[in-house]
Amino acid sequence: MNGDTKETIDIDTKAAGTAGDNGTGDLEPPVFAVRGLWKVFGPRADRVPGSAELAALSPAELRERTGCTAAVRDVGFDVRKGEVFVVMGLSGSGKSTLVRTLTRLIEPTSGSIAIDGEDVLSMDKARLRELRRHRAAMVFQHFGLLPHRTVLDNVAYGLEIQGVGKAQRRAKAAEVVAKVGLAGLEERRPGQLSGGQQQRVGLARALAVDPEVLLFDEPFSALDPLIRRDMQEEVIRLHREEGRTMVFITHDLNEALRLGDRIALMRDGRIVQLGTPEEIVGSPADDYVRDFVRDVPREQVMTVRTAMRPAADATEAESGPAVAPGATVSEAIEAVARSGGPVRVVEDGRCLGVVDHAALLAVVAGVPAQGVAA
Numbered sequence: 001m002n003g004d005t006k007e008t009i010d011i012d013t014k015a016a017g018t019a020g021d022n023g024t025g026d027l028e029p030p031v032f033a034v035r036g037l038w039k040v041f042g043p044r045a046d047r048v049p050g051s052a053e054l055a056a057l058s059p060a061e062l063r064e065r066t067g068c069t070a071a072v073r074d075v076g077f078d079v080r081k082g083e084v085f086v087v088m089g090l091s092g093s094g095k096s097t098l099v100r101t102l103t104r105l106i107e108p109t110s111g112s113i114a115i116d117g118e119d120v121l122s123m124d125k126a127r128l129r130e131l132r133r134h135r136a137a138m139v140f141q142h143f144g145l146l147p148h149r150t151v152l153d154n155v156a157y158g159l160e161i162q163g164v165g166k167a168q169r170r171a172k173a174a175e176v177v178a179k180v181g182l183a184g185l186e187e188r189r190p191g192q193l194s195g196g197q198q199q200r201v202g203l204a205r206a207l208a209v210d211p212e213v214l215l216f217d218e219p220f221s222a223l224d225p226l227i228r229r230d231m232q233e234e235v236i237r238l239h240r241e242e243g244r245t246m247v248f249i250t251h252d253l254n255e256a257l258r259l260g261d262r263i264a265l266m267r268d269g270r271i272v273q274l275g276t277p278e279e280i281v282g283s284p285a286d287d288y289v290r291d292f293v294r295d296v297p298r299e300q301v302m303t304v305r306t307a308m309r310p311a312a313d314a315t316e317a318e319s320g321p322a323v324a325p326g327a328t329v330s331e332a333i334e335a336v337a338r339s340g341g342p343v344r345v346v347e348d349g350r351c352l353g354v355v356d357h358a359a360l361l362a363v364v365a366g367v368p369a370q371g372v373a374a
Helices: 059-066 095-101 125-135 151-155 157-161 166-179 195-208 225-242 253-259 277-282 287-292 314-318 329-339 357-365
Strands: 032-041 069-079 084-088 110-115 136-140 213-217 245-250 262-267 270-275 343-347 350-355
Touching: 032 095, 059 069, 069 095, 069 110, 069 270, 084 095, 084 253, 095 213, 095 245, 125 136, 136 195, 151 157, 151 166, 151 195, 157 166, 157 195, 166 195, 195 225, 225 245, 225 253, 245 253, 253 277, 262 277, 262 287, 270 277, 270 287, 314 350, 329 343, 329 357
Parallel strands: 084 245, 084 262, 136 213, 213 245
Antiparallel strands: 032 069, 032 110, 262 270, 343 350
């Protein structure tokens, strides 16, 4: 296969999180489509995915029987265009291995990966370079900045590798440096920057090549809490302004809930639950997930849809303060406290239902609300 040839694979849009509607009624293909993905380290690793007996073993049993470690086990999901897809798990869950397989920084053992329908596993070296240079950019935990280069030249490095002329790449780099809040620091070197500033340089370097998707591998885990929060705000702002597709790896549940449109929670190489933050907190798939989210302030994640009931009469449906259906329970509690009575949930001028103090407290307590509206 030469560098100009693209191989495509068929995407089952019913599996692993379907493709999104593009607004015209047509299903838009996912940016990434992953099916049956395995990454096994160890001797004769390829025998593990193909053996039902070996694939069913626990991590400890698999190591004892074969000397192999299955870092990623039969994983499947879609990443939709424009979403922030978070992969979360504890150390050793397989999340960093998983994100590296998406661009074959780590070669999968078996399964399929497609980007915009194109088969990543069949790409030759030239096509793979094009993928990494132009279509998917990685932001790592360890910044990997070149210490002898200025901020501007570090940010322009990816464009330099692409063969972009000096004047053009420096102009683009200056634009992106300003976008991430580092204007005025263009001529400093990495050693003259704080940790948060260095991570902003890493983010700017990834943005400079204008990739279709940004891949973040625990980029903020080494930062102090306040700087970490600032960087999370930066990601939220950039996503709001650009709508760029992002895959974000983290071990921090609060970070996942704050950033993610959808979250894949991993354990021992498998995805144990995939859903929105509200689905994961409100309907944990098993005891592991339930224990994971036990201390999450539910009122900050759950929306009023989970607490609303039908309006008792026309007066209740047509008068009084209102909140949007995407408002959190916390926001609705404030509105109810201010009004002293039920608050309407309104979308496009239509009352979907009302929320009152009893239903909101039920959500906070994690007990079923009575009379929830459809």
